[in-house]
Amino acid sequence: MGNLGKQTISFPNKPYIISAYSLGGKKESEGPLRDWFDDCLRDDIYGEATWEKAESKMLKTAVTETVRRSGKGLDEVGAMLSGDLLNQLMSSSFMARDMRIPFLGMYGACSTMTESLIMGSVLVDGRYSNNVIIGASSHYCTAERQFRMPLEHGNQRPPSAQWTATAAGTMMISSESTNEDIDVIVESATIGKVIDAGIKSANKMGSAMTPAAVDTLLNHLEDTNRNLDYYDIVLTGDLGFTGREIMKDLLQDAGLDKKAIDERYDDCGAMIYKPEQDVHSGGSGCGCSASTFAGYVYKKMKRGEIKRALIMSTGALLSTISPFQGESIPGIAHAVSLQSRPKN
Amino acid sequence: MGNLGKQTISFPNKPYIISAYSLGGKKESEGPLRDWFDDCLRDDIYGEATWEKAESKMLKTAVTETVRRSGKGLDEVGAMLSGDLLNQLMSSSFMARDMRIPFLGMYGACSTMTESLIMGSVLVDGRYSNNVIIGASSHYCTAERQFRMPLEHGNQRPPSAQWTATAAGTMMISSESTNEDIDVIVESATIGKVIDAGIKSANKMGSAMTPAAVDTLLNHLEDTNRNLDYYDIVLTGDLGFTGREIMKDLLQDAGLDKKAIDERYDDCGAMIYKPEQDVHSGGSGCGCSASTFAGYVYKKMKRGEIKRALIMSTGALLSTISPFQGESIPGIAHAVSLQSRPKN
Numbered sequence: 001m002g003n004l005g006k007q008t009i010s011f012p013n014k015p016y017i018i019s020a021y022s023l024g025g026k027k028e029s030e031g032p033l034r035d036w037f038d039d040c041l042r043d044d045i046y047g048e049a050t051w052e053k054a055e056s057k058m059l060k061t062a063v064t065e066t067v068r069r070s071g072k073g074l075d076e077v078g079a080m081l082s083g084d085l086l087n088q089l090m091s092s093s094f095m096a097r098d099m100r101i102p103f104l105g106m107y108g109a110c111s112t113m114t115e116s117l118i119m120g121s122v123l124v125d126g127r128y129s130n131n132v133i134i135g136a137s138s139h140y141c142t143a144e145r146q147f148r149m150p151l152e153h154g155n156q157r158p159p160s161a162q163w164t165a166t167a168a169g170t171m172m173i174s175s176e177s178t179n180e181d182i183d184v185i186v187e188s189a190t191i192g193k194v195i196d197a198g199i200k201s202a203n204k205m206g207s208a209m210t211p212a213a214v215d216t217l218l219n220h221l222e223d224t225n226r227n228l229d230y231y232d233i234v235l236t237g238d239l240g241f242t243g244r245e246i247m248k249d250l251l252q253d254a255g256l257d258k259k260a261i262d263e264r265y266d267d268c269g270a271m272i273y274k275p276e277q278d279v280h281s282g283g284s285g286c287g288c289s290a291s292t293f294a295g296y297v298y299k300k301m302k303r304g305e306i307k308r309a310l311i312m313s314t315g316a317l318l319s320t321i322s323p324f325q326g327e328s329i330p331g332i333a334h335a336v337s338l339q340s341r342p343k344n
Numbered sequence: 345m346g347n348l349g350k351q352t353i354s355f356p357n358k359p360y361i362i363s364a365y366s367l368g369g370k371k372e373s374e375g376p377l378r379d380w381f382d383d384c385l386r387d388d389i390y391g392e393a394t395w396e397k398a399e400s401k402m403l404k405t406a407v408t409e410t411v412r413r414s415g416k417g418l419d420e421v422g423a424m425l426s427g428d429l430l431n432q433l434m435s436s437s438f439m440a441r442d443m444r445i446p447f448l449g450m451y452g453a454c455s456t457m458t459e460s461l462i463m464g465s466v467l468v469d470g471r472y473s474n475n476v477i478i479g480a481s482s483h484y485c486t487a488e489r490q491f492r493m494p495l496e497h498g499n500q501r502p503p504s505a506q507w508t509a510t511a512a513g514t515m516m517i518s519s520e521s522t523n524e525d526i527d528v529i530v531e532s533a534t535i536g537k538v539i540d541a542g543i544k545s546a547n548k549m550g551s552a553m554t555p556a557a558v559d560t561l562l563n564h565l566e567d568t569n570r571n572l573d574y575y576d577i578v579l580t581g582d583l584g585f586t587g588r589e590i591m592k593d594l595l596q597d598a599g600l601d602k603k604a605i606d607e608r609y610d611d612c613g614a615m616i617y618k619p620e621q622d623v624h625s626g627g628s629g630c631g632c633s634a635s636t637f638a639g640y641v642y643k644k645m646k647r648g649e650i651k652r653a654l655i656m657s658t659g660a661l662l663s664t665i666s667p668f669q670g671e672s673i674p675g676i677a678h679a680v681s682l683q684s685r686p687k688n
Contacts, residue, residue: 006419007422007446009422009467009472009473049669050669052663052665052666052669053669075350078351078353078535079535083451086663087431087432087663087664087665088431088451088453088661088662088663088664088666089451089661089663090663090665090666093538093661093663093674094661094666094671094674096537096538096661096674097538097539097540097661097674099538100537101537102351102534102535102536102537103535103536103537103538103676104450104452104459104462104463104535105450105451105452105459105661106448106449106450106451107427107432107433107449107450107451108448108449109432115448115449118448119448119463119466122463122466122467122470122472123353123466125470126466126469126470126472128353128466128470129353190446191422191423191446191447191448192446192447193440193444193445193446193447194437194440194441194443194447195441196441317432317433317437317438317441317449318432319396319430319431319432319433319434319437320431320432321396321431321434322396322432322434322438325393325394325396325397327438330437330438330440330441332447
């Protein structure tokens with residue numbers, strides 16, 4: 001039975017993540033995670049005519065490389081689950097057109113990576129499919145002009161604003177292990193609820209998403225009867241520098257130990273850029289956590305340097321028109337527990 | 345094992361659809377399916393300040409009624425999977441904010457209803473959740489102004505254009521049956537591939553989606569080793585009057601029997617309006633197939649008037665900007681096999 005608790009499902013068959021690919025943009029190649037990407041773009045346009053087509057091509061590169069590294073043929077992949085920030089999931093839909101793999105579009109704003117990972121793991125764990133590819137992407141230029149201002153406008157950003165990462169991350173989930181020394185498995189997952197803290201500024205997305213991240217994390221720990229120190233590392237998606245500090249405060253308020261938090265908690269949006277990179281409150285976008293999980297986290301787990309990771313992509317579910325209708329920003333966060341296991 | 349064939353998964357535990365709700369708009373209440381809706385709006389605004397909020401409220405009404413009819417408490421619902429046509433799934437996201445149920449956003453344009461139904465059935469069949477609610481919605485006024493022109497513009501539409509239905513449909517999928525005489529179960533499903541026939545006009549969406557619908561249907565029949573006459577009824581989502589005729593032609597070209605097609609195949613977009621309603625090529629929108637499946641199909645199955653139904657929502661995966669970048673319209677279709685079973 002996969003039903004662990006109120007919000008948490010377990011994966012009794014322990015689906016394997018057998019390959020992954022992490023692609024960054026130029027700015028990301030200059031940040032602290034530079035050595036963890038599999039590749040980075042030299043410029044924002046990636047040889048395409050538009051930024052949207054460039055983002056779609058990034059996802060296609062990541063999917064193609066993940067399939068190649070898995071050793072599986074395209075016809076062995078039962079489904080592909082992917083999403084992005086663009087209206088109607090343009091990056092994912094147009095990527096899927098070229099892949100001829102059964103496709104399911106996912107949307108959870110910046111929470112899309114763990115949403116896709118959860119549903120992909122369910123398909124494999126439940127034996128509905130032997131191999132499923134999952135992924136997510138974002139691009140600074142496509143997101144900025146869709147959600148905020150034309151780039152040419154050169155508008156100023158407040159210190160709490162975040163920088164949408166130009167990045168993509170993909171993983172192949174499989175029912176069968178590889179011949180490598182260490183397996184990375186999907187152990188359990190907590191599906192998040194939509195929580196709205198009443199914040200209305202799209203320049204304060206970290207703050208808007210944090211209550212949802214706290215709720216999902218606390219529910220995960222309660223459902224699994226675990227303490228925070230069960231995990232070597234706990235990462236949120238993209239709360240950024242501002243949201244990360246709010247998250248720590250709220251977790252302490254909820255009774256979690258400060259030392260336990262400080263030793264293992266961090267945020268992809270705060271990890272992907274240096275403050276000197278003029279990104280204000282750090283990174284955001286589906287690709288931020290997607291590339292960090294598919295790069296930094298996955299590679300560290302394959303090396304055995306991380307044994308238990310709780311990864312939580314966080315999403316701000318505002319729309320391009322909801323702020324104009326006076327709406328605040330609903331937040332969501334999904335958590336996935338990954339474990340690395342030496343074969344020995 | 346749930347893996348039936350290349351693209352088709354079966355549900356060995358036969359999840360039950362234990363309740364459903366179908367909500368139409370005013371125009372839909374004047375069409376041929378009027379008696380199959382559970383309720384219809386008196387006007388487009390539904391007591392809200394904007395059409396977007398009206399659409400979100402429609403989905404909330406449908407979800408709330410489906411939960412009530414199921415006899416389950418909100419805290420017994422493990423997950424809610426929903427989507428719509430609005431950028432960032434505004435209708436679904438803002439509905440989910442009020443429901444406090446773990447939420448997963450789905451996007452497959454007008455294919456969203458069967459996408460949600462497939463993933464919801466996987467969660468229940470695999471015993472990851474005992475009760476899952478799924479749904480989709482659309483609204484003529486929100487879709488028209490997002491995808492085409494401001495309504496106030498009063499622009500003319502070519503004969504091949506479709507009318508986005510103002511409608512919502514929701515279902516509760518459960519691992520346990522009810523005490524009613526006839527069960528409706530989810531038997532198998534085929535996840536569709538993205539197929540692009542090169543059509544570039546958003547006024548020819550039926551034609552753009554038809555090749556994907558043909559591909560999914562033929563793959564479903566091949567994977568399940570069935571003929572078309574296995575089903576009492578085969579319904580596509582919203583190819584409309586134009587697309588329905590193209591579908592019939594293409595199926596005949598593929599070798600299917602004309603009589604078998606004519607006797608059981610129809611399209612929700614061609615069923616939901618009368619040609620005299622000035623809807624040109626018929627209905628479209630996530631809500632078109634969602635409300636037809638949750639109303640007409642579900643109720644007929646509960647009465648035993650349909651025993652085996654293959655329902656296929658079809659999606660046109662264009663974005664609000666892809667046509668301006670010279671892109672054609674990728675199509676997708678997902679098929680779900682439903683069966684009604686008398687308890688004896």
